């Protein structure tokens with residue numbers, strides 16, 4: 295299993311033992327005082343807050359100047375005004391979780407035209423909108439894994455619905471596409487995806503959409519919400535409804551938001567990665583680009599602090615690592 299929080303303990307201990315003389319991570323190689331701005335999908339989404347915190351921690355490590363700016367809703371063009379301001383401020387890099395694959399591209403291109411490096415994380419733009427995409431995990435693996443998990447929870451048959459984020463979210467749409475691919479396999483012939491609903495990564499709308507799904511599909515056996523906002527809202531609705539214990543809730547959630555629902559029997563299992571590490575990795579990628587250590591080409595490597603050396607894959611993608619499945623047996627080992 296993925297043990298994200300412990301991976302570099304050995305290196306850290308060794309560095310301490312060597313009095314950090316030769317272990318000054320990559321900080322010494324990076325330009326000092328880099329101005330790096332994070333633009334999350336939404337400023338108040340708990341997942342994005344954890345990722346942004348990871349980014350700010352990395353920036354502190356290498357002596358840069360970090361900040362987080364962004365909209366309060368995940369609408370397609372809601373990030374444009376923030377990008378424009380960051381261009382005016384001559385930031386060295388913009389690290390953005392894009393709310394739409396295309397809406398922000400002209401503005402990010404303008405930024406790159408002025409020498410600002412652009413890294414997407416969590417939710418990508420079209421490739422021409424950025425130099426690098428820091429992805430939490432392989433998108434195909436996430437999508438197929440969600441179907442494998444829900445199939446197990448449904449006993450291999452019945453109807454399920456997806457409760458997604460916004461209809462334009464690049465990350466959720468890619469995962470759903472892979473879920474639909476996985477569903478074509480013969481072992482899922484008794485499972486039917488009856489509806490894809492959108493809660494817009496808004497807690498209240500996700501809550502109401504959950505209620506709507508249960509009313510519209512009385513035989514529903516599961517809801518898969520591949521969004522931390524959606525899964526928490528769906529679990530909250532179901533935990534106090536007559537569907538508790540009858541309709542499974544799964545998807546992607548943070549252990550801290552989902553713990554109560556695992557303990558009270560509403561949720562059996564769900565998945566995620568460590569968003570803090572995602573932001574941390576994205577900040578190091580941005581700094582390596584801004585310091586001229588990498589240009590964004592496949593095969594180039596850079597030092598990502600406590601995450602070690604990372605290599606750029608096809609189409610400028612850098613992958614953090616595989617997701618973890620959380621359930622009652624391990625959820626208390628995680629605190630994010």
Ligand code: RAM
Nearest residue numbers: 341459520521522523546
């Ligand atoms: C929500 C956001 C984010 C996604 C997670 C899983 O917080 O939609 O983009 O990666 O869920």
